Amino acid sequence: MQIALAYGDAAGPGRIAAEQLAEASEGLARVGGLSPQFRAVSLEQLRSGVMPAVVVLAEALPSDAGLLAGLVRGRGVLTITSDPALVRAGLLVMAVRSEPRVEILVSRVAEQAAGVTFAPAFRMMIQEQ
Amino acid sequence: MSRHAEQPVTSRPVRRAGRIAAVLCLMLPAAAAAQGVDYGALEALFDEPATTSATGKPQRASDVPVDMEIITAEQIRRSGAHDIPAVLARYTSLDVHQYNAHDFSVGVRGFTTPQVPRMLVLVNGRQVYLDHYAYTSWDSVPVQLSEIRQIEVVKGPNSALFGFNAASGVINIITFDAARDRMSTGILRAGTGRYREASGMTSAPIGDGGGIRVSAGLRGEDAWRRGFTDFEVQELDARRGPTRAQAAAEGVFRLAPGLRGSVDASYSRAIGGDMLDYGQFWREDKRIWSLRGRMLADTAFGFVEAQVYHNALKATYAATLHPTDSALTVADLSSTVKLSAAHTVRPLLQLRQASMSVIPGTEIRYRVLGLGGMWDWKLAEPLELTTSLRYDHLWLGAKGYDDPAYPYGDRDYDRSFGEPSWNIGLVWRATPWDTVRLSGGRGISLPSLSDYGWRDSYPAFGYQDTGTPTLAPTVVESAEAGYTRRVDSIDGRLGLSAFAQRYRGFSSGLSTVTFAPPLVPLDTYTPYNLGTAHIVGLEASAEGRTAGGLSLGAKYRLSAVSSELAPSSLDPKRASPRHLVSVRAGWANGPLELDLFGRYSTLVRGYRVNGVDEATLVEVKDYASLAVRAGYRLTETLTVALEGENMLHGRQQQGIGAQAARRIYLSLRADF
Numbered sequence: 001m002q003i004a005l006a007y008g009d010a011a012g013p014g015r016i017a018a019e020q021l022a023e024a025s026e027g028l029a030r031v032g033g034l035s036p037q038f039r040a041v042s043l044e045q046l047r048s049g050v051m052p053a054v055v056v057l058a059e060a061l062p063s064d065a066g067l068l069a070g071l072v073r074g075r076g077v078l079t080i081t082s083d084p085a086l087v088r089a090g091l092l093v094m095a096v097r098s099e100p101r102v103e104i105l106v107s108r109v110a111e112q113a114a115g116v117t118f119a120p121a122f123r124m125m126i127q128e129q
Numbered sequence: 130m131s132r133h134a135e136q137p138v139t140s141r142p143v144r145r146a147g148r149i150a151a152v153l154c155l156m157l158p159a160a161a162a163a164q165g166v167d168y169g170a171l172e173a174l175f176d177e178p179a180t181t182s183a184t185g186k187p188q189r190a191s192d193v194p195v196d197m198e199i200i201t202a203e204q205i206r207r208s209g210a211h212d213i214p215a216v217l218a219r220y221t222s223l224d225v226h227q228y229n230a231h232d233f234s235v236g237v238r239g240f241t242t243p244q245v246p247r248m249l250v251l252v253n254g255r256q257v258y259l260d261h262y263a264y265t266s267w268d269s270v271p272v273q274l275s276e277i278r279q280i281e282v283v284k285g286p287n288s289a290l291f292g293f294n295a296a297s298g299v300i301n302i303i304t305f306d307a308a309r310d311r312m313s314t315g316i317l318r319a320g321t322g323r324y325r326e327a328s329g330m331t332s333a334p335i336g337d338g339g340g341i342r343v344s345a346g347l348r349g350e351d352a353w354r355r356g357f358t359d360f361e362v363q364e365l366d367a368r369r370g371p372t373r374a375q376a377a378a379e380g381v382f383r384l385a386p387g388l389r390g391s392v393d394a395s396y397s398r399a400i401g402g403d404m405l406d407y408g409q410f411w412r413e414d415k416r417i418w419s420l421r422g423r424m425l426a427d428t429a430f431g432f433v434e435a436q437v438y439h440n441a442l443k444a445t446y447a448a449t450l451h452p453t454d455s456a457l458t459v460a461d462l463s464s465t466v467k468l469s470a471a472h473t474v475r476p477l478l479q480l481r482q483a484s485m486s487v488i489p490g491t492e493i494r495y496r497v498l499g500l501g502g503m504w505d506w507k508l509a510e511p512l513e514l515t516t517s518l519r520y521d522h523l524w525l526g527a528k529g530y531d532d533p534a535y536p537y538g539d540r541d542y543d544r545s546f547g548e549p550s551w552n553i554g555l556v557w558r559a560t561p562w563d564t565v566r567l568s569g570g571r572g573i574s575l576p577s578l579s580d581y582g583w584r585d586s587y588p589a590f591g592y593q594d595t596g597t598p599t600l601a602p603t604v605v606e607s608a609e610a611g612y613t614r615r616v617d618s619i620d621g622r623l624g625l626s627a628f629a630q631r632y633r634g635f636s637s638g639l640s641t642v643t644f645a646p647p648l649v650p651l652d653t654y655t656p657y658n659l660g661t662a663h664i665v666g667l668e669a670s671a672e673g674r675t676a677g678g679l680s681l682g683a684k685y686r687l688s689a690v691s692s693e694l695a696p697s698s699l700d701p702k703r704a705s706p707r708h709l710v711s712v713r714a715g716w717a718n719g720p721l722e723l724d725l726f727g728r729y730s731t732l733v734r735g736y737r738v739n740g741v742d743e744a745t746l747v748e749v750k751d752y753a754s755l756a757v758r759a760g761y762r763l764t765e766t767l768t769v770a771l772e773g774e775n776m777l778h779g780r781q782q783q784g785i786g787a788q789a790a791r792r793i794y795l796s797l798r799a800d801f
Binding site: 003036054080100101102108117120121123125127129 | 149150153165166167171174175176179186187188189191192427428429430431432465467470473507510561562615617
């Protein structure tokens, strides 16, 4: 399972965050029969390369989120951010907070646009709008 | 998402974020090889166990609108216990009364008599509670501890979800998932009291969404030595060394995209001297088997679950002429649907049929139709209201009961009645650390098939027994308030809850003579309703861990009882202690693990039958007990452990049964 850690500006903090996350996630154990593989990529690289199953947008700007939303439209790619505002705006599918308590927010509009659906049990345990 | 969710990602540990992203892949149906609740993935995602035992809807443990405790597989392994009730005693403030080396009764917040009827116990949603005598025979539950993912304990009535008998609580034992969890475990254990055990399990996912799980266990030991009456030893074979044999298997199949089916079966045989509800040990030989089929279908909005199962029991008692045959068939259909971001509903339909025969040519039976629903309403992000309502209607019947020696005949059994049950719970997550819960409920506990239709006669001893067809069910009404605070610095939590409960209609069981000659030929014992009792109390808990590998936990429960009960030698009023304390401390460093479990209980009382029918009120004073485990991991797969229970005394009176014996065990466990 390919997980892209995407950033907009190659000179910005997003790239550092993405690379940190990719490095820290190396060697993560198999999860439920899946072997996650993380890699830091720019949005430009995503535009021209193979689209992964999941894209985590690090340190996102609204313009980056808009660009990513356009890239994944209808392609079944889950987009994740830490910024709930980008999800409330319907740009990205999911916002995740891990501390102090894991909280997950999903935009039904962005979900539909991206062509993503979730397992029913999971849907019942998260916040949707 | 609450206002606290606006914190940036950079403040959280990046590795944890990576793991969350990885687990989220499993929540995409394209990646999900099977449907339903993926307990392992959801626990990894939310950093806490997931459960459906509170409302039927998948929920995080911290979000449920009931007072719930969940014991994990790791806690079970570290407990050093060999029985599910012993695990419960070490991690919860439940009433866990042990009468013999293998014989337990588990209740909630009070009134825990032997064979307590108001706690419903299930394995993966299949009832293992026995309708014939309305209790759970813990040594007959066909599950090995090593195959349990988690034990979910609901404290308080939950009949609105589970139907009759979830009157004061529910224990749902969740095993590892054959379609998702690949693991095998074998255990050899030997100890004092001629204890010997061999058990094992294997779970193997196969193909795309399928899998098998197989488990088996054999055990034998000596009964506890002291505390039996001469009559019990000589006439009722009650000090026989308890033995058990169990086997279970499950196959899971992916029938179509979004459709999963499974079949499971189990068999157990348990023999030993068990304490009956009226205070006498009898040797029982119980053979129980089960067969179940399940289907689960994912839909765009939720999932539909259906199951049909059949449980059958044959029990032989030391001094009865005929074996008891009992059977239960249950069909469930439910649909859990998230209608919108704020509303989830779960309509359900259940059909049950239970029967029992204690004398050839006789049969007592009932059929139950249950209809209900759950509605979960997210009023605002931190505020959630859950309401469940259910109605069960029972049709009772019997044949072969027209015997002039007894006061009731077939026509007396031709009756029906209905009972509503409900639960309501409001959860307010005031902050990410603080949760407040208000809840209430009404639960129903049916009279057992024995209460309705037991029949036997002992002319040599001058008495006979018969059930009472007009016996009313026990109704439990409850209100409670709870507060929980997460303490991140110790990865722990503090909890405080207060509760008030009213019980109406306890059954006396076959404990008291109600008809006498010349009305009937012999003194006749029949069950009757005892009256009303109240409990008010509180529970407090604290748990956490330190960076040095030390984990600590403490639980306290107060139950203050008042009652207006009719006289009976089955008196539940003082069956449970007023104060109960459970503490634990564990430490792990490299391959070494040390765990201590203490329990303190104040006075309990109960009747013991000395000879044929002479009952004496027994008072058991305060006691403290200690259990220990020291484990050492020899290799990646092998762990050796020294385990001890009742370590403070060689023999100790802990309840109205036999004296608890100190026992030491050595176990070798292989995980591969």
